[in-house]
Amino acid sequence: MPNKLGLPNLGLGLGLRSQHFDHILKKSPEVDWFEVISENFMDSHGRPRQILKQIAERYPVVMHGVSMSIGSTDPLNFEYLKSLKTLADEVNPAWISDHLCWTGVLTTNSHDLLPLPLNDESLQHVCDRINQIQDYLERPLIIENPSTYATFKNSTIPEWEFLRIMTEETGCGLLLDVNNVFVSSFNNDFDPVEYINGLPHDKIVQMHLAGHQNCGNYIIDTHDREVNTQVWKLFQMTYQLASDASILLEWDGNIPAFDVYHSELLKSKKYMDPTFTESAQEKIYADQEQVSNPLNVVSLELTGHSEY
Secondary structure, three states, rough: OOOOOOOOOOOOEEOOOOOHHHHHHOOOOOOOOEEEEOHHHHHHOOOHHHHHHHHHHHOOOHEEEEOOOOOOEEEEEEEHHHHHHHHHHHHOOEEEEEEOOEEEEEEEEEEEEEOOOOOOHHHHHHHHEEEEHHHOOOOOOOEEEEOOOOOOOOOOOOOHHHHHHHHHHOOOOOEEHHHHHHHHHHOOOOOOOHHHOOHHHHHHEEEEEEOOOOOOOOOOOOOOOOOOOOHHHHHHHHHHOOOEEEEEOOOOOOOHHHHHHHHHHOHHHHHOOOOOOOOHHHHHHHHHHOOOHHHHHHHHOOOOOOOO
8 A cells, every 4th residue: 555645665675784884885785775873874974974975875765763752751852853954955865764752851861762651641742743843854754663561551542543643643654663563562462463453554654674582571672683483474464554665674783794684684575475474494483482462373364454
């Protein structure tokens, strides 16, 4: 389903990591696009920013932030937004994204993506701030669902419903992190399929894939290994509902050689086919993961369309 924001399907992309700068500039690998962490370049006017400009001349880029702190009660940081907008003017990203979270309060930055209670008050607060940010940046903002490890007692709105209303009220788009849905569903005991089916699929501009660490009683969104088979199966289901979304693989710890990184991304092509089934070896690996709602049972329980 095409997204209603009119933003392009960029294809299959990778998160840009400094370990791969030289390889990309020398080899010009056949990657459709790159996503950059905005904060890594906003305040740098040296080699990293110059390299980003060179890469942006060759490939489409997207700017992905981790410090906008949309859910915070602190006033919006317009110095931050000014630096963000300046960088965007230089590299002309296809879009700018950040997370449904808060990163600090009382001017202190925790350098973490912290969850917020999901209720009518927080929804209004988030929508007001997104509208202010979009007005300042003069472009739609794309918001990512976070990975979470606890549920607030005063949350009254399911996250997928919160995201749906948020997009309706602000006109923003969604960056659907499929791994985050899986991680959060395990940690908070909800159905990931219900989550995916409840989203406004025509507002999904981009999807994230990444690896995680299963610690037995909880899962951590680590971005330091291959994508888990259960996450691939959830992606397979999701792609049938939002096939015009751009796909990106993140890898932030134990970063491998570029070719290994790229090969993991290309696995997504198999799972775009709704009839694809994993090999016996992949099934064994999947069975090693403890899941609260096994996707080998429900992976294709599709609504077929978004109700919203």
